Amino acid sequence: MVYDAIIIGARCAGSSIALLLARKGYRVLLLDKARFPSDTLSSHFIHPRGLVYLQRWGVLDTLLATGCPQVHGISLDTGRFTLSSTVLPLEGINFGLAPRRYVLDTLLTQKAIEAGAELREAFRVQDVTRNGTRVTGIKGHTTTGTSAVEKASLVIGADGLHSLIARAVEAPTYYRYPALTCIYYAYWSGLKADETSLHSRPQCVFLSFPTHEGLVLISVTWPRHRFPEVRSDIKKHFLEALALAPAFAACVRQGKQEQRFMGTGDTTNFFKKPYGPGWALLGDAGYHKDPLLGHGIADAFADAERLTQAIDSSFTGQQPLEEALAGYEQQRNREALPLYELTVQLATLNLTSEIQQVQEALQGNPEATQLFFAVLEGTIPAATFFAPEHIRAILTRA
Numbered sequence: 001m002v003y004d005a006i007i008i009g010a011r012c013a014g015s016s017i018a019l020l021l022a023r024k025g026y027r028v029l030l031l032d033k034a035r036f037p038s039d040t041l042s043s044h045f046i047h048p049r050g051l052v053y054l055q056r057w058g059v060l061d062t063l064l065a066t067g068c069p070q071v072h073g074i075s076l077d078t079g080r081f082t083l084s085s086t087v088l089p090l091e092g093i094n095f096g097l098a099p100r101r102y103v104l105d106t107l108l109t110q111k112a113i114e115a116g117a118e119l120r121e122a123f124r125v126q127d128v129t130r131n132g133t134r135v136t137g138i139k140g141h142t143t144t145g146t147s148a149v150e151k152a153s154l155v156i157g158a159d160g161l162h163s164l165i166a167r168a169v170e171a172p173t174y175y176r177y178p179a180l181t182c183i184y185y186a187y188w189s190g191l192k193a194d195e196t197s198l199h200s201r202p203q204c205v206f207l208s209f210p211t212h213e214g215l216v217l218i219s220v221t222w223p224r225h226r227f228p229e230v231r232s233d234i235k236k237h238f239l240e241a242l243a244l245a246p247a248f249a250a251c252v253r254q255g256k257q258e259q260r261f262m263g264t265g266d267t268t269n270f271f272k273k274p275y276g277p278g279w280a281l282l283g284d285a286g287y288h289k290d291p292l293l294g295h296g297i298a299d300a301f302a303d304a305e306r307l308t309q310a311i312d313s314s315f316t317g318q319q320p321l322e323e324a325l326a327g328y329e330q331q332r333n334r335e336a337l338p339l340y341e342l343t344v345q346l347a348t349l350n351l352t353s354e355i356q357q358v359q360e361a362l363q364g365n366p367e368a369t370q371l372f373f374a375v376l377e378g379t380i381p382a383a384t385f386f387a388p389e390h391i392r393a394i395l396t397r398a
């Protein structure tokens with residue numbers, strides 16, 4: 001059988017597009033080398049801009065029913081003062097969520113299956129098949145060694161940062177920046193946390209938020225050049241960073257670390273051309289950025305909607321596939337670039353004097369503070385907040 005789409009990677013990008021395409025009646029094969037439920041290397045905060053997609057797809061209520069705590073507040077402790085706010089609502093959603101990936105990804109695979117997609121777990125794709133320059137399918141094998149070749153009108157790589165599909169088709173890379181940070185995180189029990197709490201200190205940022213099972217995720221981000229040193233003794237460096245906020249460190253000492261540290265220095269930033277003859281990319285496979293602001297999951301959802309629209313408009317004869325996919329790339333870049341540039345700037349962990357001055361001036365100004373956090377949450381564009389007349393108004397009022 002020839003599928004309409006074979007999707008490699010069944011986490012937040014792959015399962016999302018599988019469910020959207022299957023709901024439109026397309027024959028979808030969804031492959032992953034992992035089995036579900038399973039965890040992956042990722043912290044997992046989703047801002048309202050990501051939850052909007054889950055709401056639209058009818059998945060948000062099911063996710064909330066898993067007991068994932070709603071996070072309505074956010075604070076930033078700069079070491080000299082603390083800014084705090086409630087989350088700026090977007091389409092009626094006034095909270096963020098941090099679902100464990102083994103919950104979120106499994107839920108999305110289940111929704112894709114319910115919609116009619118065929119999921120094959122523990123299946124590792126090894127290469128694409130071709131007819132001339134056109135990709136026509138994939139070949140791979142199960143963990144028990146059974147080989148298979150499958151054919152499709154479109155092969156979609158949702159296979160993450162080190163995408164095999166992107167490598168196989170030699171997808172060109174652009175807007176590239178080197179890795180700027182490294183990050184480690186772990187989970188604690190016995191801590192009280194009902195908001196996203198950020199601490200910025202010279203050359204490090206740490207973050208905490210509540211997740212499933214009463215646990216709190218705490219992460220520390222350092223400049224990338226410190227990765228070898230941090231990795232050599234993660235716990236020591238992690239606790240040294242937290243000690244820069246003594247009250248927070250004292251709270252953490254009251255709790256119990258429940259899992260080992262997870263982390264990476266592989267925080268490279270790039271876009272890839274996300275389509276070619278017979279293939280397309282989405283999620284981290286096509287666009288990867290530093291995890292500092294936590295937008296990878298929402299961006300994967302956004303890609304899933306954009307790419308579904310492009311594929312559907314071509315498969316229903318409204319426009320040639322090449323043209324539809326070119327539109328997908330343009331739309332992705334237009335919508336993703338502002339947050340990408342902000343992420344790269346903040347990932348240097350060196351705040352510009354303008355941002356520092358604005359943060360100072362936000363004290364005692366709750367409306368503007370909420371808008372400032374909304375920029376980090378991706379709800380309003382940085383260009384709107386940092387427009388000269390808006391900044392002038394904030395500085396004048398301070």
Ligand SMILES: Cc1cc2nc3c(=O)[nH]c(=O)nc-3n(C[C@H](O)[C@H](O)[C@H](O)COP(=O)(O)OP(=O)(O)OC[C@H]3O[C@@H](n4cnc5c(N)ncnc54)[C@H](O)[C@@H]3O)c2cc1C
Nearest residue numbers: 009013033042043044045125159160283284291294296297
């Ligand atoms: C430390 C860290 C913290 C982060 N924190 C956040 C955060 O708080 N909020 C947020 O929104 N984002 C965060 N991110 C980013 C987020 O994890 C990613 O953007 C997101 O996982 C991308 O989803 P994806 O589906 O594109 O890829 P992935 O989640 O990487 O999934 C790819 C899937 O493809 C499968 N696969 C790969 N190769 C093959 C193959 N050859 N054959 C079969 N299957 C294959 C893998 O098994 C995997 O299941 C963080 C990332 C990191 C590393």
